Amino acid sequence: MTEMVYGAAPRQDGDPILPRWWRTIDKWSISAILLLFAIGLLLGLAASPPLAERNGLAPFHYVERQVVFGVIAFTVMFATTMMSPQMVRRLAVIGFFLAFAALAMLPALGTDFGKGAVRWYSLGFASLQPSEFLKPVFVITVAWLMAASQEIGGPPGKSMSLALTLVIVAFLAMQPDFGQAALVLFGWGVMYFLAGAPYILIMGIAGVVVLGGMIAYENSEHFARRIDGFLTPEVEPTTQLGYATNAIREGGFFGVGVGEGQVKWSLPDAHTDFIIAVAAEEYGLILVLVIIALYAIVVVRSFMRLLAERDTFIRLAGTGLAAMLGVQALINMGVAVRLLPAKGMTLPFVSYGGSSLIATGLAAGMLLAFTRTRPQGRIGDILSTGRRR
Amino acid sequence: MSPRVPLRPLARILEARAKGENPDLIERENKHRRHEDMRDRARLRAESRLVVLAGLFALAFGAVGVKMGTIASSDPSEPRAHAAGAAIAAARADITDRNGRILATNLVTHSLYAQPPQMVDPARAAAELARIFPDLDEERLLGWFTGTRKFLWIKKRISPEQKQAVFDIGEPGLLFGPREMRLYPNGTLAAHVLGGARFGQEGVNAAEVIGVAGIEKAFDDRLRDPARAGEPLQLTIDLTVQAAVERVLAGGMTMMNAKGAAAVLMDARTGEVVSLVSLPDFDPNDRPSPLVEGNPSDSPLFNRAVQGLYELGSTFKIFAVAQALDLGLVSPETMIDTRGPLRWGKYSINDFHDYGARLSVTDVIVESSNIGTARIAMQLGAVRQRAFLEALGLTTPTGLELVEAPGAKPLVPANWSELSTMTISYGHGLSASPLHLAAAYATIVNGGTRVMPTLVRDGPIQRGPRVISPETSAIARDMLRQVVTRGTASFGEVPGYEVGGKTGTADKPKERGGGYYEDKVIATFASVFPADDPRYVLVLTLDEPVMTSGREPRRTAGWTAVPVAAEVIRRVAPLLGLKPQIEPLTPTGVTLTSN
Numbered sequence: 016m017t018e019m020v021y022g023a024a025p026r027q028d029g030d031p032i033l034p035r036w037w038r039t040i041d042k043w044s045i046s047a048i049l050l051l052f053a054i055g056l057l058l059g060l061a062a063s064p065p066l067a068e069r070n071g072l073a074p075f076h077y078v079e080r081q082v083v084f085g086v087i088a089f090t091v092m093f094a095t096t097m098m099s100p101q102m103v104r105r106l107a108v109i110g111f112f113l114a115f116a117a118l119a120m121l122p123a124l125g126t127d128f129g130k131g132a133v134r135w136y137s138l139g140f141a142s143l144q145p146s147e148f149l150k151p152v153f154v155i156t157v158a159w160l161m162a163a164s165q166e167i168g169g170p171p172g173k174s175m176s177l178a179l180t181l182v183i184v185a186f187l188a189m190q191p192d193f194g195q196a197a198l199v200l201f202g203w204g205v206m207y208f209l210a211g212a213p214y215i216l217i218m219g220i221a222g223v224v225v226l227g228g229m230i231a232y233e234n235s236e237h238f239a240r241r242i243d244g245f246l247t248p249e250v251e252p253t254t255q256l257g258y259a260t261n262a263i264r265e266g267g268f269f270g271v272g273v274g275e276g277q278v279k280w281s282l283p284d285a286h287t288d289f290i291i292a293v294a295a296e297e298y299g300l301i302l303v304l305v306i307i308a309l310y311a312i313v314v315v316r317s318f319m320r321l322l323a324e325r326d327t328f329i330r331l332a333g334t335g336l337a338a339m340l341g342v343q344a345l346i347n348m349g350v351a352v353r354l355l356p357a358k359g360m361t362l363p364f365v366s367y368g369g370s371s372l373i374a375t376g377l378a379a380g381m382l383l384a385f386t387r388t389r390p391q392g393r394i395g396d397i398l399s400t401g402r403r404r
Numbered sequence: 405m406s407p408r409v410p411l412r413p414l415a416r417i418l419e420a421r422a423k424g425e426n427p428d429l430i431e432r433e434n435k436h437r438r439h440e441d442m443r444d445r446a447r448l449r450a451e452s453r454l455v456v457l458a459g460l461f462a463l464a465f466g467a468v469g470v471k472m473g474t475i476a477s478s479d480p481s482e483p484r485a486h487a488a489g490a491a492i493a494a495a496r497a498d499i500t501d502r503n504g505r506i507l508a509t510n511l512v513t514h515s516l517y518a519q520p521p522q523m524v525d526p527a528r529a530a531a532e533l534a535r536i537f538p539d540l541d542e543e544r545l546l547g548w549f550t551g552t553r554k555f556l557w558i559k560k561r562i563s564p565e566q567k568q569a570v571f572d573i574g575e576p577g578l579l580f581g582p583r584e585m586r587l588y589p590n591g592t593l594a595a596h597v598l599g600g601a602r603f604g605q606e607g608v609n610a611a612e613v614i615g616v617a618g619i620e621k622a623f624d625d626r627l628r629d630p631a632r633a634g635e636p637l638q639l640t641i642d643l644t645v646q647a648a649v650e651r652v653l654a655g656g657m658t659m660m661n662a663k664g665a666a667a668v669l670m671d672a673r674t675g676e677v678v679s680l681v682s683l684p685d686f687d688p689n690d691r692p693s694p695l696v697e698g699n700p701s702d703s704p705l706f707n708r709a710v711q712g713l714y715e716l717g718s719t720f721k722i723f724a725v726a727q728a729l730d731l732g733l734v735s736p737e738t739m740i741d742t743r744g745p746l747r748w749g750k751y752s753i754n755d756f757h758d759y760g761a762r763l764s765v766t767d768v769i770v771e772s773s774n775i776g777t778a779r780i781a782m783q784l785g786a787v788r789q790r791a792f793l794e795a796l797g798l799t800t801p802t803g804l805e806l807v808e809a810p811g812a813k814p815l816v817p818a819n820w821s822e823l824s825t826m827t828i829s830y831g832h833g834l835s836a837s838p839l840h841l842a843a844a845y846a847t848i849v850n851g852g853t854r855v856m857p858t859l860v861r862d863g864p865i866q867r868g869p870r871v872i873s874p875e876t877s878a879i880a881r882d883m884l885r886q887v888v889t890r891g892t893a894s895f896g897e898v899p900g901y902e903v904g905g906k907t908g909t910a911d912k913p914k915e916r917g918g919g920y921y922e923d924k925v926i927a928t929f930a931s932v933f934p935a936d937d938p939r940y941v942l943v944l945t946l947d948e949p950v951m952t953s954g955r956e957p958r959r960t961a962g963w964t965a966v967p968v969a970a971e972v973i974r975r976v977a978p979l980l981g982l983k984p985q986i987e988p989l990t991p992t993g994v995t996l997t998s999n
Contacts (some may be wrong), residue, residue, distance in 0.1 A: 165446060167438065209453050263475040282487055300476040304469055311465040318458040322451050325443050334457065341461050345468060353472040390600070 019343030022172065030234060034155050036097060039387040043316050047309040048092075048364060049401060052085055054115050055290070058138050062279045062286040063367060064292040077286065077367055080265050084369040094381025095109045096387070106307045107155035114152055117145035119148045132190050132237075146195045150339055151378035153183065154202050158332035165327050173210065176203065193231060193238055198339060200224065203339040206331045239281035258282050259289050259351045262296035263303075267280050270299030286367040288359050291351045306365065307348065313379075314341035320386040335384035495587065496613050497627045498636040499598065499620075501643040502678070502861055507599055508620070509689075511587040514567050514580040516559040520549045523577030531939065532573045533558065533717050536566060549577070560603060560611075561585055585614050586620075588688045594646050594706040597639065597806065597859065600688040617705070619859060621807040636863045640676035645669065648975045649679040656968030657683055657946065660927075664947035665707035666843040667972065672938045674865040675846060677804070677853040678980070679840070682708040686946070699915065710762070711808050713815055713835040714945065717908030717961075718892075719845075719930040721777045722880055724850055725793045727770055728780045730876040736766045736883070740776040748823050753778050756960075766976055769883045770891035772907065776779035776832045781829030786820045789828065795843040795854065795871045796837050805859045814835050837926070842943040845930045849884070849904075849938040852877040885935040892960075895967040896931060900973050900984025904938075905931030905969070907961035924948045927961035927971040939982060944969040 016202035056078060063077035069204040070076075095103065117136070128142070136143040157176040162173030180203040187196035208217055211378050231238045260280035265271055279285040285293050318335035325332040340363055346364040349355035361368050365377045417427040442534040454608040468964075499508040511774020523529060525551035534542035536558065550554055561583055562570070570578055586601040587721050603611045612628075615621035621684045623637055649667050655664040686692050695703045701712060728734045739762045747750040755774050759767075768776035781789060793799055801810045815835040824827040827833040839857055846855040847868075856866030884904030892907045908928040911920035928945045932938045949964035950957045958964070977984070 026919050130662075132424050165442070167442070209457070211448050211449055258477060263472060264478055267476050288535075295472065295476065300473055303476075307465050307469045311462060314465075316457045318454050319462070322454050325447050326452075326943065327443065329445070329447055330454075334454065338457065338461070341465075345461075345464050348468045348472070352468060352475055354468060354471055362538070 032097065036387075039094060039389070041316060041320060041386045042384060044313045044386065045096075046381060047312045049089075051306065051309050052089075054302070054309075055362075055367075056081060058290055058294050058297075058365065059286060059367055061274055061276060061297055062290055065279050066283075066286055067135060080369065080373070081367055082117070084372045088372045091373060092376040092380035092383070093254065095377060097218075097400050098382040099383055100326070100332075102367070103154055104159055104237055104328065104332075105380050107152040108159060110148070111156040112150040114149040115143050115183070117143075118149055118183070119147075121145065121190065123185075130193055134190050134192055141369045144374075146190075146207070147371045147374035148193060148377070149183065149338060150195070150202070151200065151381055152373065153199060153333035153366065154339060154378075155332050155381065157203055157206055158328050158335055161206055162326075165210070169400035173207065177207075181253070188231070191235060191237055193235075198223075198342060198346075198360075201338045201342055202335050206249040206335045209334050210327075230335065255282055255289060256350075259292035260353065261300060262292040265383055266296040266299045270295075270302070273297055284359070287361050288347065288366070289351060290349050290362050290366050293353075294365075303348075306362075310341060310363075311343040313337065313382075315375045317382055317386050320388075323386075323391050325391050329385045331383055336382040336385070339379060341377070415742070438778075440963045444830055473502075473529060476838070484976070494840065495584065495628060495630060495633055496601075497629075497633050498509045499627075499637045500638050501641045501646075502639060503642065504636075504638065506589055507594060507639065507641070507643070507645045508588050508601075510584050510613070511586050513561045513583050515557065515583045516562050516567075516570060517555065517557045517581060519555055519577050519579060519581055520548065520551070521554055521577070523549055523575060525575065526550050526577075529573060529575040529578060532575075533570070533578075536569045537731045550987075553753075578775065583611055584613060586689075589823070590643065590647075591689065592685045592687050593643070593650065593682070594641055595685045595688050596682045596705075596709070597641060598688050599807065600691040602691075605988035615807075616897065617808065618688075618707075618806050622805050622809075623860075639859050640678060640861050641680065642678050642979070643857065645976045645979050646679045646681070648979060650681050650685075651684075651971055652975055653681050653944070654683055655967065656971065657949075658952060660946055660949035660964045662927075662946040662949040663702075663962070664708055665667050665945065665968075666712060666838045666947075667969075668709050668838050668944065669943045669972075669976065670846055670855075670857060670941045670943075671934060672846040672850040672941045672955055673867075675843060675857045676714065676841075676861070676865070677857055677859050678940070679708050679976070680859075682706070682710075682712075707806070707808050708945065709838045710802070710804060710806055711812050712837055713812060713926075714837070714914070714926045714946075715832050715835050715909030715910040716838075716928050716930075716945075717831040718772045718777075718843050718927065718929050719841060719943075720808045720834070721769055721772065721828065722848060722884065722906050723793065723796065723798075723827040723844065725765060725776050725783065725883070726783055726880045727789070729765070730872040731784070731788070733783050734780060734878055736763050736764065738765050739763070739769055740765060740769070740779055742773050742776045742779075744775045744777045746826075747776055748826060751823060766883050766886060769906065770886050772887075772892050772998040777829045780824035781825050782822070784825070784829075786822060788824045789825050792871075793828070793834070795869075796997045797846055797856070798834065798840050798844055802837070802839050802843060802857050803837060804857045809839075812839075814840060831910055838943045838945045841928070841930055842941050845869050845932060845943065846938075846941045849877060849932045849935075849941065851882050881932065881935050883940060884932060888935075889933075892962045893929060893931075893944055895962065896929065896970045897974075898933070898970050898977070900986055901973055901977050901982065902936055902985065903931050903970065903973055904933070904935030905929055905966075907966060908960075909960045921958070923950075923957075925959045928961065929961050929965040929967040931969055931973070933977065934982065934985065935975055940980065942969055942972060 045134045059081050060075065064074040067074050067076045071206050121133055122373060124136065126135055126137045127133045128135060134146065157180065160172035161178040163169045171260060183199055184196045187199065202221060258278050258281045262276065274297065276293055278292050278296050282289050282292065294306065316338050317333060321330050321333045343360055343363055345354055346360045361371050413430060420427045420430055420476060444583045496510055500508060501507055520526065520969045527546060530542050530545035530549055532546055549584050552590050567580060567918050588598060597618055599620040600616050601613050601620050602616050604614040615624040615627065619639065620627065626632065635932060651670060653665050654665050665683045668676050692704060694700065694705060700706060715734065728852050741761065742759050742763045743761050744758065745754045753774050759771050759773050763771060763773055763776050799814055799816050803809065816954050817833055824833050841853050843857045847853065851874045852870055854871050856868060873889040881904055884906055885902065887893045887906055891904050896905055898904050910926045912924040912926055913920050926945060926947060927942065928950050930943045932941050944965050946965050950959050
């Protein structure tokens with residue numbers, strides 16, 4: 016029994032929940048996340064009316080929906096942050112099996128919404144993308160396996176998690192959704208690196224990823240077309256990327272003005288994948304830099320707080336979640352500025368999208384639960400190693 | 405690494421068992437310690453890796469931010485839309501005359517282009533455009549507007565009225581881009597000096613303006629240098645003088661029935677070209693296209709004063725005489741045998757009139773005796789003559805700052821024989837441009853220092869190397885003056901300005917070779933004024949002039965080029981600030997009259 020709960024914050028009876036929560040939560044990160052969501056709503060006001068108009072809805076239909084989903088997402092997030100790491104782990108592992116089952120059933124029950132990839136369940140009032148929910152719980156599961164492998168007499172968790180990862184990557188590649196597949200693989204890689212992977216092996220894996228990409232390029236028309244688009248030096252002005260680049264140019268440093276942007280009328284994905292282009296056009300480089308800074312705050316602060324974490328599981332899971340969040344933001348923005356090949360990936364918290372927002376809220380809640388301040392036996396550190404901290 | 409801790413501390417367990425305590429507690433405590441150590445080791449290892457990860461993420465976010473910044477700070481180049489009021493800097497520097505009056509400047513106009521995918525009513529747009537621009541074909545426009553083209557230029561430059569008319573069509577697919585065009589406000593004035601400009605690379609928001617000829621091309625890099633855009637290029641041309649010369653020359657060309665004319669007015673001391681005219685001319689605002697057939701020298705684009713290489717006839721005589729004087733071979737009074745014809749091999753040299761058996765050197769110039777000059781040249785010899793003409797700059801391009809100038813290399817005989825020496829002495833066998841002649845005359849008359857012609861005012865001009873002595877120069881000036889007062893150029897007298905000069909009438913060589921035309925001449929008058937204190941050199945050339953007012957057609961320079969040159973001097977000398985030298989009135993006694 017003692018083993019099971021070892022390292023968790025000791026139960027402190029009589030300490031009220033909310034004050035303790037407020038004391039231990041990473042206030043910088045949670046503020047950054049709330050700000051990002053607020054920016055998302057602000058941009059939604061600009062970016063979604065064209066879509067609403069196309070679909071014959073009230074201009075701010077999608078903003079209203081986003082607010083509703085935002086309330087749900089933040090409820091989920093706050094509830095998750097209240098949980099102990101153990102509780103998070105248990106629920107997440109259960110959730111992992113559910114999400115994995117949902118992913119596996121996609122080819123039979125999913126829909127492609129006419130976009131060429133079967134990624135969604137249509138629920139009538141909303142659509143659900145299982146891979147969005149799978150990402151955070153997958154991270155927890157892998158972290159659990161890897162942490163267990165480091166215990167004395169633990170299972171071979173690293174190999175098991177790798178097998179699990181490959182199966183999921185295979186399912187995602189079948190959809191096809193190479194963006195999420197790469198993200199999942201990346202998340203596993205980060206955790207494996209942190210769990211003590213030899214540097215030579217990291218290099219080897221990087222090589223395999225490149226090789227895999229080349230094979231995918233040869234065999235998948237969908238994938239090859241996007242890579243080709245990236246490699247051509249000229250931006251065709253009528254492609255999504257061309258419009259995005261032009262929008263960033265038009266915006267300049269201070270933007271063309273609220274509501275004055277043009278790119279939202281030309282880009283079908285202006286409210287999701289290319290929301291950053293809308294931000295850049297209407298509010299200029301200033302807002303873009305603010306958004307980048309907010310993501311950087313969440314990611315880097317989480318890493319810094321996890322530096323002091325003694326529990327292997329918490330460290331791995333927290334790092335994995337933060338890395339996934341950061342990389343998703345990086346990929347989304349990197350595509351818009353052509354640092355990366357075109358990849359459909361939402362900007363966490365900012366992009367429109369119901370299930371994606373809830374899933375991201377869940378992931379952020381878990382991350383914040385892990386980065387809460389916990390006693391780390393610092394006096395013990397000094398006594399046992401003699402190192403000053 | 406901490407020392408290895410045994411899994412089961414047997415000694416302690418045995419001890420505990422002996423005391424009757426529960427050994428499991430010890431085992432568990434031991435396990436706990438091992439676990440603690442392991443976690444600490446893992447954390448230390450993870451610490452550095454986490455820092456690496458954090459650094460990588462910070463770098464990646466930074467990279468995205470920097471890329472965003474570079475894109476945001478770059479100019480929109482895609483022809484979809486353009487920011488309102490994007491100012492276009494006047495990139496090409498102005499060109500002014502010597503007094504700062506504008507010769508070439510820039511004017512903002514608009515170009516008209518179309519984006520067919522944005523068109524609402526292509527048929528109406530095509531019809532309206534064809535109405536506004538009669539040179540556009542409605543059918544073709546409609547074909548373009550309804551075809552697959554996404555972008556097309558319709559007009560490179562349109563006027564404000566045309567722009568408004570196109571705007572009033574109300575077609576969103578018709579768009580305007582600001583265009584800076586080169587404007588020559590004086591029209592044809594100094595056309596050959598300025599040359600012209602055209603659009604280079606064209607974008608929607610701006611277009612390069614590139615010089616195509618003349619000074620615009622020669623100084624293209626200087627004019628396009630953004631750092632010097634506000635600093636006009638100042639020429640030595642005087643706008644007023646240029647206008648007067650052009651006008652008089654055009655009138656003279658018509659009167660003398662010439663097919664072309666050229667004039668170079670040069671400062672005799674500095675080589676600054678004050679006026680440079682070639683007729684027929686053109687409007688650099690609307691440069692004609694080059695001739696595709698026929699002789700390119702018949703095109704108005706041809707700069708006769710700079711590019712035209714002609715045998716300039718008797719005007720060359722002064723060079724042989726000046727050299728002979730300078731070398732001390734002759735004096736102005738030396739008598740030269742002028743009995744003709746002078747035979748050399750199978751050639752014979754004749755004079756226009758028979759001047760008798762002997763003439764003084766001065767009279768050889770004044771009467772323009774070919775035989776006399778040829779005999780003087782024989783004393784010089786080919787080598788010395790060639791060296792002297794080289795020193796005058798008559799065998800190499802002039803170095804004038806026009807893009808056409810380096811191509812105008814005088815035609816000299818491949819084999820500079822004795823016969824060549826004789827013919828060149830009176831201006832046959834060596835072809836040079838009127839500009840060459842002007843520079844050489846300036847050198848002869850200004851006291852003997854070499855003059856390099858220039859069109860650009862930049863700083864003080866250094867005196868060139870000495871070619872002849874000041875005394876020789878003074879004698880040559882006196883001879884040239886006598887040509888006007890009592891010789892072949894008697895129509896060249898302009899009261900008060902002491903014109904001196906030398907005529908030259910050269911038969912035109914046939915284009916296909918095989919001798920000279922009987923009835924086509926190049927008539928040249930190379931003059932200097934005032935002769936006693938030379939300030940300016942004027943070389944004026946008429947191509948195929950013929951005076952038909954007399955009983956028989958007259959073609960000699962004395963009857964054609966000289967009167968035109970005299971009129972030019974009469975008009976421009978006051979403009980140049982020269983005061984006429986008026987003979988003081990003979991003092992007369994006061995006469996009282998009373999009736």
